[in-house]
Amino acid sequence: MIKTKFLSNLLLSLIWVAITGAFTVENFVFGFALSFFLLWITATDRRDNKYFNRIPKLIGFVFFFLYELIKANIEVAYDVITPRHYMEPGIVKIPLDAKSDLEITLLANLITLTPGTLSLDVSDDRKVLYVHAMYVKDREEFVANIKNGFERRLLEITR
Structure with missing residues (x-):
C-alpha cells in the first residue's frame, strides 16, 4: 500500500x-507536495494509511538531521580553531529499541555521519550500540539525546 x-x-x-514544462528540482518538489495533497484529499481512510503519516515525519526527520549536523559541525570547528580544547572523549553504551537490521544500520550510520561521533559496534544480542563521542560531558544526557533524537524519530518512520 505504501x-x-x-x-x-x-x-x-x-x-x-511535464505539463508545466519546467524541469527543475523546485518544480518537482512542488509537484510532489501538490500530488501528496491531492492523494491525501482523495484517500478514503487517512488515519489508517501509513503513507500519509510517514512522509511528514520523514521531512521533519531530514530537517532534524540537518540541524544536528550543522550544530555538530560548528562544535567541532570551534574546538579545532580555539587554542583550548573542550573535548571530553568517551565510549558510550546505548541501549537499543531498534530491533531490525535496517533500523540498527540506519541509526548507526546517522550517528557516524554526525561529526564528533562514531558508531563502533553492536552487541551480539543487538541490544546495545557502542558509540565513540568527542564530547561526553554527561553519559546519561548523551544517551538520552540519541534515544530521544535520532532513534525515536527513526523508529517513527520505519515502524
Missing part, C-alpha cells in the same frame, strides 16, 4: 513537471 501510494505520488509529480 509503495503504490509513493509510486502514484512520483508519477503525478512527473506528470506535473
